[in-house]
Amino acid sequence: MRYTSMAALIVASWVEPGMSPAVAGEVFSGQAETGIERVVVTATRSEQMLLEVPAAISVRELDDLRSKGFTYGTDEFRGVPGVFFRRGEGDGEEFPFVSIRGATGNHGNDAFLAMLDGIPFVGPDEEVLLYEIPYPIVNHIEIVRGPVSALYGRGAIGGAINYQTRNPVNNSTELSFSAGQDGYYRGQVLLERQFRQDIGVLASLSYEDFAGWRDNSARDATSAFLKTVIPLSSKSALTAWLSYFERNAQVPSVIPTLADGSIVKVAGGVEGFLGHKPTRNNNQGWIGALRYEQQVTDILDIQLTAQARQFDSDVRLNFYDYLEFNPDQNIMGVNGFASVNDASVYFVEALANWRSGRHKLVVGVSAERTSLDEQDRWSGELDPFFSGECGFRFYAIVIDYSTGEVLNDQPGNDCFVHEQLRTAADTTNQFYGAFFQDEISLSERLTLTVGARYDEFKRNIDFSVIAASPDLQNAEGRSEAVSPKAALAYQLDSGIVYASYGRGFNSNFGPVWQWEPDRYARDEAPTFIDSYELGWKGQTQNKQLSWETALFYLVQTDRRIFIDNPDPEGPPTLATTGQKYSSRGLEAAVRYRPVRTTELLVNYTYLAPEWDELILAGSFGAPDTDFSGNTPQGVPGHIVYAEVSHEFSGQWHGNLSYEWYSDYFVDLSNSIKTGQYSLMNLSVSWFPTNNPDLAFDLSVTNVLDEDYFFYFAGSRSAVTNVSPGVPRQIRLGTKVRF
Template sequence: MLILASPLSVLASDTAENESEKMETMTVTATRTEKNRQDVPVSISVQEMEALLEQGFTYGTDEFRGVPGISFRRGEGGGDVFPFVSFRGSSGTDGYLALIDGVPYVGVFEEAPLDQIPYGVVERVEVVKGPGSTLYGRGAVYGLANYILRRVEGDENKLSLTGGSNGYVKGQGSLTRRLDSGVGVLLDATIDEYDGWRERGGYSKLNLFGKIEMPISDRTDITAYLNYYESDKGITNGIPLDNEGNLLPVAGGRTAFLGFGTPKDDQQLWFGTLKIDHSLNANLALSASLQLRHSERDNNLNFYDAFGFAPDRNVYAVNGFRSEKEQDAAVFDGSLHWQSERHNVVAGMSFDHATSSALDMWSGQHGFTAECGFNFFLIEVDYATGQVINRDHPCFVVDLPFSDNEVENTAWGIFVQDEISLTNTLTATLGIRYDAFKRDAEFDPVAGSSASGDLSGDTDAISPRFALAWDSAIGNLYFSYGRGFNSNFGPIFEWNPANYARPENKPTTIDSYEIGLKTATEDNRLQLEVAIFQTVQKDRRSTIPNPAAEDDFSQPSNLISYGQRYESRGFEFSLAYLLTQDARLAVSASYIDPEWDEYIINSWGTVIDLSGTTPVGVAQNTYYLSYDHRLAPWIELRAVYEYYGDYQITQDNRVDGGQYDLLTLGASIYPVWWPDITFKLTALNALDEEYYFYFGDQTAPTYATPGPERELRASVEYKW
């Protein structure tokens, strides 16, 4: 329920009544129909993009700050290249589904590709906690993040320029027009440049967006938009940890790059969407959308190598990796919405087809011989000097082709959901969905590599949903049950039949139970939401040594298996309160208690039973507090405090840590002598807190990536 939109900065109204209206936010994500979030029997947070920008939004994952039940870490990419986002204790990148205007946006590895979201034209982000698979299918295991793009509200021109620490410059220009014919046009261009506060932490981004909203008749509307995005990002890496999780002293300190070459992530992407909305009659409406995407990506990365780490020699080890990828995707989504006095039914189907090709190359000291040291592309970096010490080894190779693959993914599903008004105060929701998936993978032979062969697989899943909501005297009390799922196909390299045996495919499923309360005062000055949840996830995918390879060396060395069981439970709280017509307070908190019920892994022939442990990277406690105050008609001040608690760093729970808190301060200035201009000042990490995101393997901490230092931002916006 938490809303980060500051009504004080969006509206210059002097009445508390108008301020309260800003807290009435409609949601379409959780029900596929326009509905006040207070009436939806599931936990929802609405993040307004304008408020996020005021608080220094820089990367994907910043939209999850302050959302109860969600925590995140940033990996070796430093920003949004390799984010680890945890919804209600989920421990992987496939825990939630990203949507753009309600259309699923799934990456090559079935992850949410936050680095491809066109944030410059996002109006708000609706974050739904709890499975959404009944309405949206795969990927919506623990929740959804729907990125709602701006609509044409009227005629407006806008120019903005932002500058800040470490070479941060962002320029944006947009134009909206509503023509006499009713046609709406939106054009937007955004340029984003950042040197970064760490070596190789900068980026350059360009986004061009065009949209047209066209009424065909009194009953039919067509919306079409096209987005082009290109980026050139540097890639940072981690800082090694000792066996107890302490940072080791490295050359150049926390801002330095330790690695090989010039790691980067270059992308070119375009996607276009065509949507038709047609009203058949007063009670029945049709909606259909088609999205086409094409992306090209060149990754040059350094991956941490735990086996090469040698602190007795000051060696920090990485594997050099480069990949040239292309992906094409077509996504169709169609639904019928029928509403009567007692029923609100939505039914439909979806179809998703994606093809990708990749040439993967590796760098480092490679060879499973005595001469080459039995290594897999090992790069040894002396972290005391920053020098690569094995660069001249005769077995050291650069960009050696290792895998040439093509993959085709197909998914389709049908669904129906009915919200039934049992009485004036009691509403039941019943829904069900069926989905089917197929993957065909082809690995062409590459000299010197074992990656070769073809492999196909398919699976399906059924997702039921039930909810009961009671509009009581104290607010909306509800119980919700839902099943989320993912196809569980996993990364492309696990479909190489030469290295991985896959005798079956099973989707991973989650059964989620939630009890909650949503309440508000009559004037909406105060809004409160409380939720208690329990989730059980089954058939998580894992890799174990292949028993068939013990006696037959022609068999793949790894086996994909299923059956791991995982539970999470917790409590979420959020409160938004307009103290006066000039002051607003928002508070949120969450407690997450996840546990592996069954987690047995085989690491290099050693069986490790991690059942009963807590998964790594999930902060048990998070707190958030924001305060906005309009001191005078021409100035508004704001402060945001965030707290993220400790989490487990190693899978055996031997080492934990990672707690940090941040303070962000800001001000908006509205010159009375020039009402079309707004100045905004922001201090991110205002107290210059030194903090890190920690990572580890089964029994040992591995590396940490530092969080950003204090950065100052100043922007000017001109609207006319």
């Protein structure tokens, strides 16, 4: 096989079958090429038609999202069945909470795995930091619902999000620019070149600036990207890329609520800021990747991959402190937190694809090493020994929310400390895995897929400061996990029906502060999700009608919990495992093209998660509380998404979408259910004189300017705060290629 064919396979991960690479590169906006016939790689680690994969997968084109006015992280989840997100303290990518099929994490976004070109993109605290994803270099995103730890290891407990970078496919220069209200500007230049011996090079430089729609919500981002694909022979190729990414963002505040969820009236309304400045989330870093591919024989290919990334972060936050809330005196509180950290990640993997007779075998091994040098500082009024002298407070900043004034950061208040160094530690995580997967053709129509992965992982932390005191101590832990997988698929004339089982796991390591030896003893064990799924997808009427539906049931066990340490001579708290919850539901999507120029899409999701076993220890001598049988927080029971795209002529394309999310339980006791909201979005694209190399986009998100809020509960039995949703945004963009 000549390398020109291998290059086509590389490009095939983002080109719809039936389209040549040159044609695919011409798709700027309008109706994105995301049909059910598309080639995908995430769910199986080999190129496969979406219609033939026994898994629930959605594909989002980033250019298409931008043409519709979506620019924040988590916008890629809009319209994806089974996925719901809430944006917390901050806007956009800052601190969202993402749930796939009702699965909720132990800490932050640790219930799904993010990847960049199939390489895990997990932070040192074992969660996905979406604000570190270099979105400007992403071409498209594959979203797999359901565990895929059997292929990728830890983190893929509820699903996987694979951010795929763009490949050089032709000789062109592409310029794009967009602007909108609230001081939004974005510009990008992208160069693609093909040289002799089929060497492809892609270079990109982008800058984005947003003044923000709320006080203290401005951000800017700069990205530079260089990628090359080099054929080393007719049967081998090397892909290399390097990315630099810098992002500087302010962090807006939340708004307090009464216990029943009623939003209190605050200074500045939804656009104001209630907190202790400065707040920011600044990070910069680089990512480098190499991938070598070799066709050893007609039936054996190997792939060697390496990635290194380095990120430096400077974070200043205000965590909402519901214990300080006093509506009778218009008082609310936050805790001032600052963290400066340097994180490094090194990843290597070897993969072999072997095809013979009825078997299609994938075998691989991987290793990852993560290091984190972190210093955490706190600000606020502190009673270090809880003697009452400083009001039994823990870094509390007291604010009059009717005026926005900080009340207790005043001269002469010796209880108020500024950026007190409380924790300093060097952390190292190591992960080693080995896996296999075999797709066995039992007959012309019936395929059995079996696989498993073994992972071993460990953490070592050297503390130099604990609880604001110099203290040289060490903490370490290790564990292991086995993740099996099985699927049976039957090929119909119109599609595929399948039944699958998969196990996902997460390390349960969590943040560094949970490892402080003076405060925590630990039992190390991963958390697991066992998932069962029945699916049916297909197309008919000469591909005018396509559908995808899945019934699923998942059970999670061994979540991290904290209880009083039964060993009186040990630290006061034991970090162990327990808790068990399940989720069941239905995902259904129908896409219909009644005529060539019009396409309709409707998605519906039903989710029914439940705590099968949840008993939380009481504090300060209070009895334990049994929440078994309750519904997990932040998961709506119903989600609807509808979209219509129409090509009015060769020059004009239009898109109208509607999304609706039902109420969800906010507190753990399930006494408050609220949060329902709906949005309508509109976009129009114009291609002058039918020129595919020039396009203009006008988008309006939240067309009706609906007021909506994401609800949170710091308390187990009360709503405590909300984060407002983004109001109507109007943006205009243009893109030209020559």
